[in-house]
Amino acid sequence: MLDETTKNLLVVEVNKLLPENSENKLISAMRYVLLAPAKHIRSFLVIASSSIFNIKVEKAITAAAAIEFIHAYSLIHDDLPCMDNSDTRRGQPSCHKKFGEATAVLAGDALLTLAFEVLSLLNCEIIKVLSQAIGMKGMVGGQILDIGADFDKIKEIHLMKTAKLFAASCEIGAIIGGATDKEREALYNYGINLGLIFQAKDDIEDYEQDKTNNLMSVLGKNEMENYIDSLFKQASDNLSTLSGNTSDLYDLLNQVKKDG
Ligand code: GRG
Structure with missing residues (x-):
């Protein structure tokens, strides 16, 4: 990347x-x-x-x-x-x-x-954003949850384990850039949606390799595609609210949707 x-x-x-x-x-x-x-x-x-x-x-x-x-x-x-x-x-x-x-x-x-x-x-604010993404309400908390058989539970794990660190990375970039609260929020939400797509693509790959019990086995191919399309649309909408040049983030979004 x-x-x-x-x-x-x-x-x-x-x-x-x-x-x-x-x-x-x-x-x-x-x-x-x-x-x-x-x-x-x-x-x-x-x-x-x-x-x-x-x-x-x-x-x-x-x-x-x-x-x-x-x-x-x-x-x-x-x-x-x-x-x-x-x-x-x-x-x-x-x-x-x-x-x-x-x-x-x-x-x-x-x-x-x-x-x-x-x-x-x-910057203290950066430490706060990162701590919240990777501690008990984020990555570590997501790691301890068992994969359940329903969509909401699995999405929650994806959110905590993966998407919150993606979002924090975007928000930290926004803080370094002196973004407004609205811009910070847009980038955070973009990171969440991108992270969820990344993890969904990872589930598709794992399922194709060894029929792992994950979001793909719960949703099936068509629903999984709809889910990813809807996250993609939300992430694009998040970027469209920003006035600076977002082409790198948009390219990454397309790449993750295509290849994971
Ligand atoms: C053990 C505290 C603790 C947390 C573990 C995020 C996480 C929770 C584990 C990472 C392992 C994993 C399989 C996560 C799923 C997402 C994934 C495929 C991560 C690998 O990230 P990439 O593809 O790896 O960005 P590279 O090597 O390119 O950095």
Whole structure:
């Protein structure tokens, strides 16, 4: 999602905030997941949302890196044997497979903590928005809910586990850009709708691979398409209320709807 120049800026920022130290197993485990090939959707959202307000990428890159720290932490913990028990992540052995379970737990903890240390240099409001997205009412709360057999329950899990971090990434870009409350709300809602589409597409892929019990098995193909179309329309409407250049966010919306 990030262009090569922005990706390089992100790597420079990560190297600044979390310099390589091959003697230190914890730092190596943190950097192992953080710097593996990835789409960087969430950091793209921070940068693209702030750019609507003519903010240069250099001013948003620290917050974007902090969001990637949070995302990497969630992936490391999600892969653990006590959670999804995944052997691979981002095309390589998962963190606990490479470094052991204890180091993986601690690498996730340290990434989570580092994100907030970094954000404390910026703005209290950003810390509040992010905390609300990833704590008990967001990502962690969504992770503990069991997949139920009805639409509302599954949508709630998608919202908490995935969409709230997408939305917070957009809102943080808006805060960096000095957006009005209305603009912040529009970008937050765009992030929610985009995150729900992203997760719905992920459910379609999982269902096609191994008939997983998820939103796709509950709605079926046609209803799932209608659901995604309606989220797409809402996300487009959110963007249309903004007066700046929203083409990057619109392109991302189209790409996620097409490919997930
Ligand atoms: C364990 C605290 C805790 C939270 C876990 C968000 C989450 C909750 C886990 C992530 C794992 C997961 C399978 C989430 C579903 C959404 C998904 C496919 C995430 C992967 O995100 P991408 O596709 O990954 O943006 P890259 O590697 O490109 O960053």
